[in-house]
Amino acid sequence: MPTLPRGSRGAELASRSFEPEALTTARQLRGLRKNELARKVDLTPAAVSQYELGQSRPSATVVAQLAMALGVPATFFATGHPHPTVPSAAHFRSLRATTQLQRDQAVAFGKIVWRLVTTVEHYVELPPAALPRLALSAEPSRADIAAVARDARDAMGVSRGPIPHVTRLLEAHGAVVLELPAMSKRVDAFSHWYGSRPLVFRNPAKNDKARSRFDAAHEAGHLVMHLDAEPGSRIIENQAHDFAAEFLMPSAEILAELPQRLDWEALYGLKRRWGTSLKALVYRAHALGAFRDTTYKRAMMMLSQHGDPEPCDLGPREAPLLLEKAVRLCEETGVSFDDLVSRSGLPFDLANEVYATATMTRPRLALDAPEEGAASPDTSDVLTLFPG
Numbered sequence: 001m002p003t004l005p006r007g008s009r010g011a012e013l014a015s016r017s018f019e020p021e022a023l024t025t026a027r028q029l030r031g032l033r034k035n036e037l038a039r040k041v042d043l044t045p046a047a048v049s050q051y052e053l054g055q056s057r058p059s060a061t062v063v064a065q066l067a068m069a070l071g072v073p074a075t076f077f078a079t080g081h082p083h084p085t086v087p088s089a090a091h092f093r094s095l096r097a098t099t100q101l102q103r104d105q106a107v108a109f110g111k112i113v114w115r116l117v118t119t120v121e122h123y124v125e126l127p128p129a130a131l132p133r134l135a136l137s138a139e140p141s142r143a144d145i146a147a148v149a150r151d152a153r154d155a156m157g158v159s160r161g162p163i164p165h166v167t168r169l170l171e172a173h174g175a176v177v178l179e180l181p182a183m184s185k186r187v188d189a190f191s192h193w194y195g196s197r198p199l200v201f202r203n204p205a206k207n208d209k210a211r212s213r214f215d216a217a218h219e220a221g222h223l224v225m226h227l228d229a230e231p232g233s234r235i236i237e238n239q240a241h242d243f244a245a246e247f248l249m250p251s252a253e254i255l256a257e258l259p260q261r262l263d264w265e266a267l268y269g270l271k272r273r274w275g276t277s278l279k280a281l282v283y284r285a286h287a288l289g290a291f292r293d294t295t296y297k298r299a300m301m302m303l304s305q306h307g308d309p310e311p312c313d314l315g316p317r318e319a320p321l322l323l324e325k326a327v328r329l330c331e332e333t334g335v336s337f338d339d340l341v342s343r344s345g346l347p348f349d350l351a352n353e354v355y356a357t358a359t360m361t362r363p364r365l366a367l368d369a370p371e372e373g374a375a376s377p378d379t380s381d382v383l384t385l386f387p388g
Contacts, residue, residue: 008074014060019083025111026070028107071347084195090192113354132155134151134225146242149244166248174198177202178202181353193227209313212318216318221241254284277310282296
């Protein structure tokens with residue numbers, strides 16, 4: 001049996017208080033199957049399964065080997081760090097477009113985000129999760145979906161007219177909005193409730209303000225309507241699309257503004273006013289009866305021939321702010337980012353990646369990190385953060 005390296009207090013602690021779910025999260029985050037991880041640490045797949053099911057507990061030596069193979073500190077596997085309850089499956093745009101391994105990896109990254117967020121919440125009071133959860137009938141019509149979207153606007157305090165900043169609106173109601181990391185580049189935007197906190201992930205490849213706003217509204221539709229729905233079906237995705245259309249462009253307001261013929265200058269003006277893409281506006285005009293079938297098809301054909309990006313650029317896509325403001329507030333009160341990382345049990349590089357996806361900024365520079373097992377910072381004052 002190989003001996004433990006010096007500085008192995010974390011591995012010994014994690015062995016004594018091993019958290020099975022943490023191993024599953026780390027393995028899925030690295031995109032590994034159980035048999036692949038087993039080969040990396042010279043174990044049997046059955047042994048890995050037993051550790052993840054809590055049927056047996058790894059020795060300190062095995063914990064150290066697992067930590068090295070998965071690129072996390074040994075303390076990542078110790079109890080004491082929160083793990084979110086997952087009330088429903090995550091909503092991915094198309095189950096056929098991604099493998100189960102890719103979806104597991106994306107959901108595992110969400111759990112890492114949640115761990116950092118809950119660490120921040122030791123010091124900063126984030127906005128409470130206040131997204132409405134509105135019930136649908138068994139077989140809702142488009143009118144039913146539109147009514148839910150209007151109710152959601154009302155519940156979230158949206159007045160008439162365009163929503164100035166969809167991302168800020170979601171953050172003000174407790175959602176954490178992030179970009180998808182490089183490891184999940186094959187995954188489209190998705191959303192998920194982690195415990196009582198909703199997370200919304202956007203695809204950074206869609207560097208388009210109008211599309212990112214619609215994606216955020218689409219994911220809001222899932223969070224509002226589909227807690228218990230089976231994800232991935234075309235019906236569910238269409239419902240979220242219809243929700244986003246009404247949420248961003250209420251029919252009672254936009255119908256009078258839509259042209260009755262194909263007028264690109266008018267559509268450019270509406271794109272700037274409502275912050276939605278030309279394709280979304282053309283689809284909306286057809287759905288509301290402003291455009292005939294022939295006009296709709298001709299407009300879509302012209303947009304398809306033009307390709308991306310669309311005419312009438314709206315500028316940089318909306319940037320999230322919630323986690324960045326929370327971390328800055330911690331730093332202003334003497335709790336550094338390194339302190340937060342140490343308390344979270346995450347490797348700095350991974351916590352830094354989470355921060356980068358939540359801020360759309362350059363990565364942070366690591367300072368001298370505390371020794372493994374060092375006491376975490378404490379503060380008696382919990383500050384309150386409300387995004388502006």
